[in-house]
Amino acid sequence: MEDPNLHLLIFLKVCNTLQMNRFSTNAICLRLFPFSLTDKARAWFHSLPPNSITMWEELIRAFLAKYFPPSKTMHLRNQITISIKGRIRRSMRLGSGSRIHYRLKKWMLIEIFYGGVIQQVRST
Numbered sequence: 001m002e003d004p005n006l007h008l009l010i011f012l013k014v015c016n017t018l019q020m021n022r023f024s025t026n027a028i029c030l031r032l033f034p035f036s037l038t039d040k041a042r043a044w045f046h047s048l049p050p051n052s053i054t055m056w057e058e059l060i061r062a063f064l065a066k067y068f069p070p071s072k073t074m075h076l077r078n079q080i081t082i083s084i085k086g087r088i089r090r091s092m093r094l095g096s097g098s099r100i101h102y103r104l105k106k107w108m109l110i111e112i113f114y115g116g117v118i119q120q121v122r123s124t
Contacts, residue, residue, distance in 0.1 A: 004063060007036070008060065011033065012029065018032075026055070026056040026057075029056050033063075044066055
């Protein structure tokens with residue numbers, strides 16, 4: 001019921017406060033992570049095949065794939081794109097001389113442009 005990225009951020013802050021001479025922070029995080037989960041997330045973790053995840057990075061990827069899938073990333077990116085398009089249109093309509101497009105990365109401008117053209121143009 002919470003943001004998985006925020007959960008990881010807070011969890012890492014807690015793990016970084018722990019230091020054990022023989023264990024890396026990654027090893028500590030890997031061992032303690034199940035205790036940070038509740039309800040469905042805990043059930044998901046325990047449903048993973050035994051020893052299927054042995055590295056902290058693998059656990060992060062699996063957790064985010066489950067609770068922050070690519071479809072959610074795409075939805076948020078689309079919301080940002082809609083907001084940027086609105087700002088660009090507003091600055092063009094007002095003629096304010098705003099140069100918002102210079103602050104955007106080239107790939108984002110291309111994505112906005114591509115999203116705004118009709119299907120026939122896209123295939124070209």
